[in-house]
Amino acid sequence: MALKRVYEAAPLNEDVGSKPSASVPPSQSILSESSSSPNAPPQDHNDGSLRQTKRMKRLLASDPAAAERMDYRRRLGLARRDDDIPTALQLFADVQARDIDIGSEGFNALIALLTTFERLEDADQVLTHMRRKHFSLTEATYVCIMRALALGGRQPEAAEDLLREMLAGGLRPRLRSYSPIIVGYAEQGKLENAFALYDKMLAQDIEPTETELVALLRGCSGEGGGNVEVDNFYRTLADLQDLVLEPGEGAWEAVAGWFEKRRERGDWAVGHDQAAKSGGRGKDRKAALPQTPSPEMSVRRGVVVDEAGVCSGCGTVLESIQLSSEAADELMTKVEELVLADRAREAEWARFKAWLRGPGGGGRAPEFDTVIDGANVGYFQMNYAQAPPHVNYEQISWVVEHFVGMGKKPLLVLHARHVDSRRVPPGYAALVQKWRERQLLLVVPYRNNDDWFWLFATVFKGGRTLLVTNDEMRDHHFQMLSQRTFLRWKERHQVHFSFGGYEKGGGRSVQIQVPAVYSKCIQGPGNGKAAGGREDENWHLPRAGDDKWLCVQVRRGGATHAQNDGGMTEKS
Numbered sequence: 001m002a003l004k005r006v007y008e009a010a011p012l013n014e015d016v017g018s019k020p021s022a023s024v025p026p027s028q029s030i031l032s033e034s035s036s037s038p039n040a041p042p043q044d045h046n047d048g049s050l051r052q053t054k055r056m057k058r059l060l061a062s063d064p065a066a067a068e069r070m071d072y073r074r075r076l077g078l079a080r081r082d083d084d085i086p087t088a089l090q091l092f093a094d095v096q097a098r099d100i101d102i103g104s105e106g107f108n109a110l111i112a113l114l115t116t117f118e119r120l121e122d123a124d125q126v127l128t129h130m131r132r133k134h135f136s137l138t139e140a141t142y143v144c145i146m147r148a149l150a151l152g153g154r155q156p157e158a159a160e161d162l163l164r165e166m167l168a169g170g171l172r173p174r175l176r177s178y179s180p181i182i183v184g185y186a187e188q189g190k191l192e193n194a195f196a197l198y199d200k201m202l203a204q205d206i207e208p209t210e211t212e213l214v215a216l217l218r219g220c221s222g223e224g225g226g227n228v229e230v231d232n233f234y235r236t237l238a239d240l241q242d243l244v245l246e247p248g249e250g251a252w253e254a255v256a257g258w259f260e261k262r263r264e265r266g267d268w269a270v271g272h273d274q275a276a277k278s279g280g281r282g283k284d285r286k287a288a289l290p291q292t293p294s295p296e297m298s299v300r301r302g303v304v305v306d307e308a309g310v311c312s313g314c315g316t317v318l319e320s321i322q323l324s325s326e327a328a329d330e331l332m333t334k335v336e337e338l339v340l341a342d343r344a345r346e347a348e349w350a351r352f353k354a355w356l357r358g359p360g361g362g363g364r365a366p367e368f369d370t371v372i373d374g375a376n377v378g379y380f381q382m383n384y385a386q387a388p389p390h391v392n393y394e395q396i397s398w399v400v401e402h403f404v405g406m407g408k409k410p411l412l413v414l415h416a417r418h419v420d421s422r423r424v425p426p427g428y429a430a431l432v433q434k435w436r437e438r439q440l441l442l443v444v445p446y447r448n449n450d451d452w453f454w455l456f457a458t459v460f461k462g463g464r465t466l467l468v469t470n471d472e473m474r475d476h477h478f479q480m481l482s483q484r485t486f487l488r489w490k491e492r493h494q495v496h497f498s499f500g501g502y503e504k505g506g507g508r509s510v511q512i513q514v515p516a517v518y519s520k521c522i523q524g525p526g527n528g529k530a531a532g533g534r535e536d537e538n539w540h541l542p543r544a545g546d547d548k549w550l551c552v553q554v555r556r557g558g559a560t561h562a563q564n565d566g567g568m569t570e571k572s
Contacts, residue, residue: 068100069100069101069102069103072091072100072102072106073102073103073105073106073109075087075091076088076091076102076106076109076110077109079091079113080109080110080112083116083117085113085114085117085119085122088113088114091110092110092126096129101133103135104130104135104137104138104141107126107129107130107135107141108140108141110126111126111127111141111144111145112140112141114126115144115145115147115148116148118148118152120148120149123144123145123148124145127141127145137166138171139166139171139173139177142166142171143174143176143177143180146159146162146163146177146181147159147176147180149162149184150180150181150183150185151180151184151187154184154187154188155184156181156185156188156190156193159181159184160181160197163177163181173201173204173206174206175201175206175207175208175209178197178198178200178201178206179209182194182197182198182201182212182215183211183215186218186219187218187223189219189222189223191220191232194219195232198212207484209243209244210240210243210244210247210248210250210251213236213239213244214240214247214250214251214254216232216236217233217236217237217240217254218254220232220233220236220258221233221254221258222261228258228262233258237524237539238524240522241521241523243484245484245487245488245491245520246543247522247542247543247544248543248544248545249543252301252543252550255539255541255550255552256299256301256550259297259299260299262297263297296554296555297553297554297555298313298551298552298555299550299551300313300314300550300552300553301548301550302548302549302550303548303549304548304549305518305540305547305549307517308517309516309517309518311538311540311549311551313551314551314553316540316551318519318523318527319518319519319527320516320517320518320519321488321492321519321521321523322464322492323485323492325462327485327488327489328459328462330482331459331481331482331485331489332456334480335455335456335459336349336456338477338480339448339449339452342447344447345448348445348448356456356457356460366409366411366439368409368410368457368461368465369409370403370408370410370465370467370468370495371410371413371454371457371461371465371466371468372399372400372412372413372454372468372469373450373454373468374391374396374412374414374418375391375414375450376469376470376471377391377395377396377468377469378390378391378392378393378395378396378414378418379391379392380392380470380497380498381499390418390423390424390425391414391418393424393428393431394507395499395508396412396414397431398507398508398510399468399497399510400412400435400440411442412435412440412441412442413444413453413454413457414441414443414450415443415444415446415448416443416444416445416446419435419441419443442457451471451473451478454467454469455473464492464493465493466493466494466495466514467493467494467495468495468497468512469495470496470497488519488521491515491519491520491521492519494515495513495514495515496513497511497512497513498510498511499511522542523538523539524537524538524540525537536554537552537553538551538552538553539551540552
C-alpha cells in the first residue's frame with residue numbers, strides 16, 4: 001500500500017501508513033533471515049538470486065562486517081523501493097545503535113525516501129548523523145532536503161541556508177539546487193529573496209526553466225501576499241520570451257493574471273517594450289517604467305492566428321522571427337565542435353567550409369535555397385519486409401524535382417555510401433550522375449555524419465533557406481546543441497514531407513508542410529504590427545500542444561478591428 005505524502009514532520013520512530021515496522025534484532029543477518037529451516041517451504045530462486053546468495057555466503061565467511069553493511073544497504077534499498085518508511089527508520093535506528101557504516105550511498109537513499117514524504121525531522125536526524133560521522137554529502141542529498149524544506153515545509157530560508165553550506169563545501173550547484181528555493185520564496189510572496197537568489201543562479205550561468213519563471217511571474221501579481229511588481233514582472237516575461245518557445249497553461253495564467261491585477265488596481269506602466277528590449281537576462285533587464293492612468297486593456301484566452309499571421313483577438317500581424325547572426329554563429333560553432341571532436345575530420349571539414357563559401361570565397365558551391373536530407377527522404381517508409389537495402393532513389397528524385405518545379409534551388413546532401421559507383425544499383429547510376437552534372441549534389445565523406453553537413457549548410461546559408469527532412473533531430477548529437485537557439489531555428493526552417501498518389505509522369509506527388517509565415521513563440525511590443533498602425537502594447541503567447549494563443553492588448557487610443565470588450569476577459 002503506497003504511503004500518502006505528508007507535510008508535517010513526525011517523530012523519528014512514528015509509524016506511517018499501514019505497513020508494520022519490520023524491526024530486526026541486531027544479531028540477525030540476511031543469511032539467518034533467508035536461510036531455509038527444516039520446516040520452511042522450498043524457495044524458488046532464479047539464477048541471479050542464487051549467485052547473490054553464494055556471494056553473500058563467501059563474504060560472510062571472509063568479512064562478516066562487510067556482509068552486514070551490504071545487508072543493511074540492501075534492505076534500505078528495498079524499503080525505499082516500497083516507500084516503507086517504518087522499516088527504513090528502524091534500520092536507521094539499528095545503524096545508529098550499532099555504529100554500522102552503510103556509506104554515504106545508503107544514507108543518501110534514506111534521506112531521499114524521507115524527504116519524498118516530507119519527513120523533515122527524520123531527514124534532519126539522518127543528516128546530523130552523517131555530519132557527525134563525516135560522511136560525504138552529495139549535491140543530490142542537499143537537493144532532496146532543500147526541496148522538502150522550501151516547498152513542502154514552506155521554509156525557503158532554511159533551504160537557502162543549506163544551499164550556502166553546500167556551496168561553501170565546494171559542491172557544484174545545478175538548476176535543481178536553486179529551483180525549489182526560488183519557487184518557495186515566490187509562492188510566499190517573498191520576491192526580494194526570490195529575485196536575489198535568481199540573480200545568483202544566473203551569475204552561475206545556470207539557465208532557468210519555465211517552472212522558475214512561472215513562479216516568479218505569479219509572485220509579481222501578488223500571489224502569496226506580496227506586492228504587485230512591474231519591473232520584475234517585465235524582466236521575467238522577457239526571460240520567458242527568450243528561453244521558452246511555446247509556454248504551457250501555467251505561463252498563460254501567470255501572465256494573464258498579472259495584467260488583470262494591474263487593471264483592477266487602476267494604474268499602469270508605459271514603455272514596457274524597453275524592458276523587453278534592454279538585452280541581457282535577469283536584473284539587467286530592469287527599466288524605469290513611468291506610471292500613467294490605465295488605458296483600455298483586454299485579456300483574451302484561446303484566440304487563433306490565421307495563415308497570414310493575423311490575431312483574431314486584436315488584429316496584430318505576428319512576425320517571422322529569424323535567428324540573429326550571433327545566434328546563428330553560435331549554432332554553427334556548436335556543430336563544428338561536434339565534428340572536430342575527432343581531429344581526423346579537420347581536413348575534410350575545412351574543404352567543406354571552403355566549398356560552402358562559393359566562388360567568391362575560394363569555393364565552388366552552387367547557389368541554393370533549399371537543403372534536402374537525402375537519406376531521410378530515401379529511407380522514408382522503407383522499413384517494410386523485402387525492402388531493398390539501399391535508399392529509394394526514386395523518392396529522392398521526386399522531392400528534388402518537386403522543389404525545382406517550385407522555382408527553388410535545391411542542394412541534395414547524401415553520404416558517400418549512397419552515391420559510390422560500387423554501391424549504387426545499376427538502374428540508378430544514371431540518375432546519380434545526372435544530379436552531379438546539374439550540381440545539385442553534396443557528397444558527405446566517409447567517417448562523417450551527414451546530419452552535420454546538411455544542418456551546417458542550412459544555417460550557413462541563412463535567410464529563409466529551407467531544410468527538407470522529417471528527422472525531428474532529437475538524438476544525442478542534437479541534444480548537445482543549445483536547445484533554445486536550435487529549436488527556434490528549426491521552427492523557422494524545417495520542411496516536412498510525405499508522398500501522395502502516382503501522377504501521370506509515373507512518379508508520386510510530393511506533399512510538403514512549410515513553416516508558417518509567423519513564428520509560433522512569445523511575441524511582445526517589439527514584434528508584430530498592430531492593426532491601424534497604432535503603437536499598442538500587445539503580447540501574444542502560444543500554448544504548447546495546440547493552436548490557441550493568449551492575447552493581451554493594451555490600447556493607447558483608437559479602435560481596433562476587434563470588438564471592444566470594455567476590458568472584459570475572454571476564456572476559451
